[in-house]
Amino acid sequence: xxxxxxxxxxxxxxxxxxxxxxxxxxxxxxxxxxxxxxxxxxxxxxxxxxxxxxxxxxxxxxxxxxxxxxxxxxxxxxxxxxxxxxxxxxxxxxxxxxxxxxxxxxxxxxxxxxxxxxxxxxxxxxxxxxxxxxxxxxxxxxxxxxxxxxxxxxxxxxxxxxxxxxxxxxxxxxxxxxxxxxxxxxxxxxxxxxxxxxxxxxxxxxxxxxxxxxxxxxxxxxxxxxxxxxxxxxxxxxxxxxxxxxxxxxxxxxxxxxxxxxxxxxxxxxxxxxxxxxxxxxxxxxxxxxxxxxxxxxxxxxxxxxxxxxxxxxxxxxxxxxxxxxxxxxxxxxxxxxxxxx
Numbered sequence: 001x002x003x004x005x006x007x008x009x010x011x012x013x014x015x016x017x018x019x020x021x022x023x024x025x026x027x028x029x030x031x032x033x034x035x036x037x038x039x040x041x042x043x044x045x046x047x048x049x050x051x052x053x054x055x056x057x058x059x060x061x062x063x064x065x066x067x068x069x070x071x072x073x074x075x076x077x078x079x080x081x082x083x084x085x086x087x088x089x090x091x092x093x094x095x096x097x098x099x100x101x102x103x104x105x106x107x108x109x110x111x112x113x114x115x116x117x118x119x120x121x122x123x124x125x126x127x128x129x130x131x132x133x134x135x136x137x138x139x140x141x142x143x144x145x146x147x148x149x150x151x152x153x154x155x156x157x158x159x160x161x162x163x164x165x166x167x168x169x170x171x172x173x174x175x176x177x178x179x180x181x182x183x184x185x186x187x188x189x190x191x192x193x194x195x196x197x198x199x200x201x202x203x204x205x206x207x208x209x210x211x212x213x214x215x216x217x218x219x220x221x222x223x224x225x226x227x228x229x230x231x232x233x234x235x236x237x238x239x240x241x242x243x244x245x246x247x248x249x250x251x252x253x254x255x256x257x258x259x260x261x262x263x264x265x266x267x268x269x270x271x272x273x274x275x276x277x278x279x280x281x282x283x284x285x286x287x288x289x290x291x292x293x294x295x296x297x298x299x300x301x302x303x304x305x306x307x308x309x310x311x312x313x314x315x316x317x318x319x320x321x322x323x324x325x326x327x328x329x330x331x332x333x334x335x336x337x338x339x340x341x342x
Contacts, residue, residue, distance in 0.1 A: 003266045004043050010036055013264035024273045031275050035265045055094055062090040066102065078122030081113060081135035088142045103143045110136050111151050118153070118160025128160060129174045134186035137193050158196045161187050169204025170222075181212055181221050185234035188241045197241075206244035209235050217252030218271070229260060229270040229284040236290050245294050254295075257287045 003013070014032055017025045042048055065087045076083060084106060091098055113120045113136060119128025120136035140148045164171045164187060171183035184205055191197050211223040212235055218227020219235035236253065239245045260268045260280070268280035 002048070003264065004039050004048050010039055010043065010264065015264070027275060028273075032264050035276075039264075058090060059094055059096050062087040063096075066105075078126060079132065079135075080123050081110065081120055081132040081139060082122075084109060085135040085139045085142070088139055092142050098143070103145055103148065106139060106143050107145075107148050107151055110139055110148075114151070114153065115160075116153075116156065118156035118158070118163075127174055129177075130164060130171065130183045130186040130190075131173065133157075134190050137190040141193055152194060154194055154196060157190075157194065158198075158201075161191060161196065161201060165201065167204075169206070169208035171205075179222060181209065181219065181231050181234045181238070184209060185238040188238050192241050202242055206239060206242045206247055209239055209242075209244075210247040213248055213253070217249060217254075217256035219253070226271060227256065229257075229268060229280045232257065233283045233286050236287055240290055240294070250291065250294055250298075253287070254291050257284055257291070260284050 003010075014036070015025075015028055017029065042051070065083070069083070073083075088098065088102075088106065110120070112124050113122070113126075113132070115121060115128045117128065119130075120133045121128055122132045137152070140151060161171075163175055164173075164183060166172060166179060170179045170181075171187045172179050173183045173186075177183075188197070188202070188205070191201060208223070209219075212219050212221070212225075212231070214220050214225075214227040216227055218229075219232040220227050221231045225231075232253070236245070236248070239248060260271070261284075262269060262276045265276040267276040267278065268284040269276055270280050270283070
């Protein structure tokens, strides 16, 4: 059940502010009013079921963008890999055909952004950066041809990754740049996609990310910083790549992420007292599939332990009974355990 089709008035979902108005509370009230006006029309007309994703318009927007952007987009000159990734990702998610002509153009564009010293820059002759390297590698993965994969100089890429690696396990975003949990995620995700994960590369990283988890359960950009939706995704996703999510306080992270969903708008804020923002529908929303995988994995381990205990108990009991083979009960036990505990 969604927000609009709940069996009570939308007005009950407004934030209840106290008598001390702040800029944050004022902006929150204004935002809620704007959203409320739109939701009210949909609820009164009972038109919720008629709302559909405008797939054709989205595909046209992405394909037009890949042909060329308006001159105003020059402000994103250092983000060429991101533009390629975002638009190709839209087409990929919507199941639109990525033609050979588009693949060749994509390979040609990305090839001009790779530096001989390793990694990719945001534009030609720009320094390599962890974030745009992540976008470039993902673009290549979407293009998905041998021509695209062969573009990556894996040897120089790995050497560059190691230049970003810090003694405490963290990563800087670029040579001479800032330490940031985005760096850890972007490097690890790119390394995983290019099969460059090594013990040397990941040494100390899981422990550093663990220290980025804040008192409220969220994850900040560095140890000791305020938790943030984007950083939380980077931290959790990086730990999943490392296979070290057990180092995090998963229940408190789940509780923190859930608290960021706004009760009227339905979307997520990036941190407490921020306005709802569409980008956090991804950054925070993407936490939940990973958290579900982690919690499912934890439950399966508990189930296996219970089944093992039951197996051992029955095994000991049947040692003195010749009519019942010690191992014949195993299929039955696992079926029963799955039925009871899963």
